[in-house]
Each structure stands twice: as structure tokens, then as C-alpha cells.
Amino acid sequence: MFKSLICLVPLAATAQALFTEYQPSNQHNQDDSQMPPQQQQPPPPIGGGDPYDGSQGVPNRVFSSSWVGSPSNPQIIPPSQDHFYTVNTTLVNSQPNGKVLLERSMGINGLYSGIEEAIQMVYSTKDNYDGATSSVADILIPRKDKLNGRIMAVALPEDSVCLDCAPSYNIFFRRSSPVIQSLLDEGYIVVIPDYEGVRGSYTVGHVSGTHILDALSATKDRVQELGIKGQFDVGIWGYGTAALASGWAAEMASDYAPHLDLKAAALGSVMANLTNWLISSNSSPSSYLVATSLLGMATEYKSVFVALEDNLSPRRKKSFNSAANHCATDNTLRFLESDVLRGSFQNGYNIIADPNVRAVYDLNSLGKNAPKCNMFVYQGSQDSTTVLHDVRSLLKYYCSQGTTVKYHEIPDTTHAQGMDMYLDVIDFFDDAFANKVTSSCERIDGNFYQN
Numbered sequence: 001m002f003k004s005l006i007c008l009v010p011l012a013a014t015a016q017a018l019f020t021e022y023q024p025s026n027q028h029n030q031d032d033s034q035m036p037p038q039q040q041q042p043p044p045p046i047g048g049g050d051p052y053d054g055s056q057g058v059p060n061r062v063f064s065s066s067w068v069g070s071p072s073n074p075q076i077i078p079p080s081q082d083h084f085y086t087v088n089t090t091l092v093n094s095q096p097n098g099k100v101l102l103e104r105s106m107g108i109n110g111l112y113s114g115i116e117e118a119i120q121m122v123y124s125t126k127d128n129y130d131g132a133t134s135s136v137a138d139i140l141i142p143r144k145d146k147l148n149g150r151i152m153a154v155a156l157p158e159d160s161v162c163l164d165c166a167p168s169y170n171i172f173f174r175r176s177s178p179v180i181q182s183l184l185d186e187g188y189i190v191v192i193p194d195y196e197g198v199r200g201s202y203t204v205g206h207v208s209g210t211h212i213l214d215a216l217s218a219t220k221d222r223v224q225e226l227g228i229k230g231q232f233d234v235g236i237w238g239y240g241t242a243a244l245a246s247g248w249a250a251e252m253a254s255d256y257a258p259h260l261d262l263k264a265a266a267l268g269s270v271m272a273n274l275t276n277w278l279i280s281s282n283s284s285p286s287s288y289l290v291a292t293s294l295l296g297m298a299t300e301y302k303s304v305f306v307a308l309e310d311n312l313s314p315r316r317k318k319s320f321n322s323a324a325n326h327c328a329t330d331n332t333l334r335f336l337e338s339d340v341l342r343g344s345f346q347n348g349y350n351i352i353a354d355p356n357v358r359a360v361y362d363l364n365s366l367g368k369n370a371p372k373c374n375m376f377v378y379q380g381s382q383d384s385t386t387v388l389h390d391v392r393s394l395l396k397y398y399c400s401q402g403t404t405v406k407y408h409e410i411p412d413t414t415h416a417q418g419m420d421m422y423l424d425v426i427d428f429f430d431d432a433f434a435n436k437v438t439s440s441c442e443r444i445d446g447n448f449y450q451n
């Protein structure tokens with residue numbers, strides 16, 4: 001493969017200090033008087049030495065004795081230094097997609113309430129060329145009496161190619177997500193996959209599709225073993241750049257994972273045409289996404305890697321490539337309003353005008369297949385991070401192929417405000433899982449496919 005991007009995120013503090021600093025007290029749940037008192041996690045079960053040493057011959061899955069982020073063991077190691085994130089080639093080649101290969105308990109008490117169990121798993125999946133690989137996901141399971149028989153994959157925007165910015169790890173440092181808490185309150189089992197995979201393949205469509213779908217399959221298997229009875233219905237939810245990933249999963253589901261029987265997907269503020277998204281992100285407050293996306297594509301496409309190597313201006317090369325070593329917040333400031341598409345390159349070269357690069361962006365845009373599941377697509381009409389026309393065209397295509405789509409273009413609403421629409425999304429999922437979505441193509445404030 002091409003140069004692998006090594007994450008060099010400086011550790012400002014020890015994991016212990018980070019944990020203490022960021023571990024939220026009850027600050028965002030202060031008004032929740034029904035919250036049960038905080039329970040101390042029991043100490044980790046004592047397992048026998050080698051975590052790979054299964055007791056029943058060649059195990060399907062190995063329970064690791066380690067915990068991550070529990071009060072009794074608060075050592076949270078960044079993924080780049082954590083063996084848990086290293087692909088075990090022997091293991092992935094011996095397993096089909098969507099199986100749990102390794103797992104450990106997570107201590108996230110205080111971050112989300114009403115949880116029975118939190119698990120971090122390594123699961124088998126496929127890379128961009130359908131080679132066997134693995135990724136990591138977190139599974140949050142509500143208390144048994146609350147379970148509603150549904151599993152939701154929530155794709156969180158990572159917007160970085162750095163492994164240390166992976167959602168499965170960053171959950172410890174983020175504020176709790178109201179979307180995730182609402183789903184848990186409704187009784188959904190929530191799975192949060194690292195859909196960029198171990199190589200940080202940001203905006204690579206096929207990788208996000210396989211990684212989200214296999215995380216759902218592995219979760220479905222895993223919870224069946226908990227003695228949680230019944231059929232689980234599954235759905236997918238993503239907002240912003242995570243909606244691109246979720247859209248890929250929805251488009252691939254019926255071919256790649258027909259057994260999952262994906263029921264519904266919600267995409268908020270989705271970038272439908274990647275070329276246009278890249279152009280509109282350039283010289284904007286989120287210019288860093290241009291560099292991040294090109295670096296993400298370069299992990300899988302040699303043509304993009306070569307275009308970068310050959311054309312980056314010697315003066316800019318270092319700062320451009322250093323985007324690979326930072327998470328989104330840092331990169332936002334480092335690239336603010338820069339002209340990355342032209343300004344980073346020499347001799348007036350415009351990387352998105354390069355036919356080879358352009359081909360990669362077309363290939364990774366949505367609209368390759370129409371999803372078979374119910375779709376809810378929503379976004380603010382003032383959302384400057386997406387190209388409205390492209391969203392409408394995508395939905396027009398889905399509708400022409402018979403997909404059931406509900407589209408809400410929310411007036412006077414920006415990207416950040418659109419994020420707060422999650423209660424509408426939960427209502428949509430309620431209808432979709434209850435088979436109550438009737439209209440096949442509906443725009444809540446008009447008729448989008450006439451546009």
C-alpha cells in the first residue's frame with residue numbers, strides 16, 4: 001500500500017490526566033432527576049494472561065480481560081499506541097465480515113445514563129478493495145427493561161485522517177451527544193463505528209459503507225448472545241460528513257449486507273456530490289476539509305497520492321501533510337479560509353481539475369445505487385457546508401428508482417442549527433420501524449422532485 005499516515009498527535013498530558021480533565025461529571029445531566037445514582041463499575045474480571053488464548057480451541061471471539069476508561073482502570077491509550085487497534089491479519093482472514101473479533105468493557109458512566117453495558121469491540125470488515133481488515137466500534141446497551149428491539153449505527157463526524165481522532169476513542173473526551181442519549185432513552189442499542197477504518201480513509205465511500213454495515217452485523221450477533229431475545233431491526237444515522245458515510249452504507253446495504261435487512265437511514269446535511277463539496281469547502285471556514293479529504297483519498301487511491309507528491313509546492317507541502325497529524329478542531333484553525341485546491345500547489349496546478357483526482361471524487365460521490373430502506377434527508381436551507389442543488393438531485397435519483405424518501409429542507413436554518421433537529425429524526429425512525437411510512441417521495445415543505 002501507499003505511505004501509511006502516522007499519527008503524531010502530541011499528548012498534552014498523560015491518559016490519566018486527560019481522563020480526569022474530560023470525564024464529565026454530571027454537568028449535562030443536571031436537570032435529569034430520574035437519573036439513577038452513579039454506579040461504580042465493578043473491577044475488571046480477571047482473565048487468563050494472553051487475551052488471545054481462547055478456552056475453546058480456535059475461538060470465534062476472544063474476551064479481553066482489559067477495560068478501557070473504567071474508574072478502576074482509567075488508562076485510555078490513544079489508538080495509535082493501543083494494540084487493540086492493530087489489525088491482526090491472521091484473525092481477519094479466518095473470519096467472515098461482521099464478526100466480533102475482540103472486545104473489552106468500557107467505563108463511560110457519567111457520560112451516558114441508563115446504560116446496562118458499554119463494550120468496545122474489534123470487528124471484521126472489508127477495505128476499499130474488499131480485502132479483509134478490522135475496525136473498532138463502541139456499543140452502548142440500554143437497560144434491559146428499556147430495549148426496543150432496535151439497533152442504531154450512529155456515524156459521528158471525524159473529519160480527520162488521524163487514527164487518534166477516531167470516534168470510538170474520542171467518545172471519552174467529547175461531550176455526551178444528545179442524539180445518542182435520546183436514542184438510548186428510547187431503548188435503542190447504539191453502535192458508534194470507526195468508519196474510516198484503521199488507515200483514516202476519510203471520504204472514501206466504500207470503506208465507510210463496509211465499516212458501518214459490518215459494525216451493525218457484529219452488534220446484532222453480539223447482543224443476541226447477551227440473552228437479549230428477539231429480532232433486531234437496524235438503522236443508520238449520520239450528520240454532516242458522517243452523512244456521506246451513512247449514505248454509502250444505505251446505498252450498499254442491500255448488496256453488501258442483505259441479511260441485515262436495513263430498515264431506515266437518516267442523513268442530515270449530506271454532501272451528495274464530492275467534487276462540488278470540495279470546491280465549496282475551499283477558501284471557507286472549513287478549508288481544512290479539503291486537505292483532509294485529499295489525504296484520506298490518498299490512503300486508498302494511488303492517483304491522488306501521486307498527484308499530491310508531484311504537485312504540492314515545496315513551500316506548502318509540510319503544512320499540507322501535517323493535516324494528517326491533527327484532529328478537526330486544530331485543523332480548522334490551521335487552514336482557516338485557505339485556498340487549498342490551488343494555493344498549496346505549484347505552477348498554477350488545480351488539483352480538482354486533474355482528471356485522475358476528479359475521477360476519484362466522482363467515484364466516491366453518492367448516487368451509485370438507490371437505497372432499499374426508508375430514507376429521511378434533512379438540512380437547513382442556509383447550510384453553507386452542502387450544495388443544496390446536489391442534495392435535491394440525489395433525492396430525485398433515489399425517487400426515480402423507487403426509494404422511499406422524506407426530505408425536510410428547514411427554512412432559515414444553518415448547519416449548526418440543523419443538528420438540533422434530532423427529535424424529528426427519532427420520529428421518522430419510529431414510523432419507519434413501525435412500517436408507517438407511506439408516501440414514497442415527500443418533501444415536507446413542497447415537492448422536491450419537481451424542482
Ligand SMILES: *[C@@H]1O[C@H](CO)[C@@H](O)[C@H](O)[C@H]1NC(C)=O
Nearest residue numbers: 052058059088089090091092
Ligand atoms: C492474531 O490472532 C491469532 C488467532 O487468534 C493469534 O494466534 C495471534 O496470537 C494473534 N496475533 C497477535 C499479534 O495478537
Ligand SMILES: *[C@@H]1O[C@H](CO)[C@@H](O)[C@H](O)[C@H]1NC(C)=O
Nearest residue numbers: 273274275276361362363365
Ligand atoms: C458532480 O458535479 C459536477 C459538476 O460540478 C459534475 O461534473 C459531476 O459529474 C458530478 N458528479 C457526480 C458523481 O454526479
